Amino acid sequence: MGGAVGQWLAAHAPERIDRLVLANTTSYTADPTNMNNRIKAVAEGGLAAVADGVMVSWFTADFRERAPQIVAGIKDMLLATPVEGYLACCETMSRLDQRDLLPRIKAKTLVIAGRHDGSTPIEASVFIRGQIPGASMTILDASHISNIEQPHDFTDALAGFLTQR
Secondary structure (H helix, E strand, O other): OHHHHHHHHHHHOHHHOOEEEEEOOOOEOOOOHHHHHHHHHHHHHOHHHOHHHHHHHHOOHHHHHHOHHHHHHHHHHHHOOOHHHHHHHHHHHHOOEOHHHHHHOOOEEEEEEEOOOOOOOHHHHHHHHHHOOOOEEEEEOOOOOHHHHOHHHHHHHHHHHHHOO
16 A cells, blocks of 8 residues: 555655655556455455455465464454454455656656565556656565565665665
8 A cells, every 4th residue: 555655645745745756556447356355255254254364365375384474463463453454455446547647757766566465466566667767677586475574675665765875
């Protein structure tokens, strides 16, 4: 959700954004079917109905095997999320289309993508980078939550971008 908010804010209040990092995000949901299915499942069975599947989409199999305690903590955080808020976020994402905002973004922008991210595939990041003038892109060997799965590489990319002159 942060990426969608960041895009909107950078386009509508450019004076508030000097540098923009759009990590593991999209500007457009072409097919809302998956999101609508998730809405139905959560409405009927709560977050427990989707939590395991979400962990599969958020982290690679290798990371889930290497760091089960971290994944369990993230899953617990997801399960503690208020259902109404989660459903509202899913509804928003099912209708997301901010493609027309991207060329209006003037802030220096870094797009970070996870090579194995099924939620927001690299193509979504490539599109964003291509539409924001001067944007750069970094691809990490991770899935959707790349800052947790590859914390050192994520931090290196972020720190390098934020400290450039």
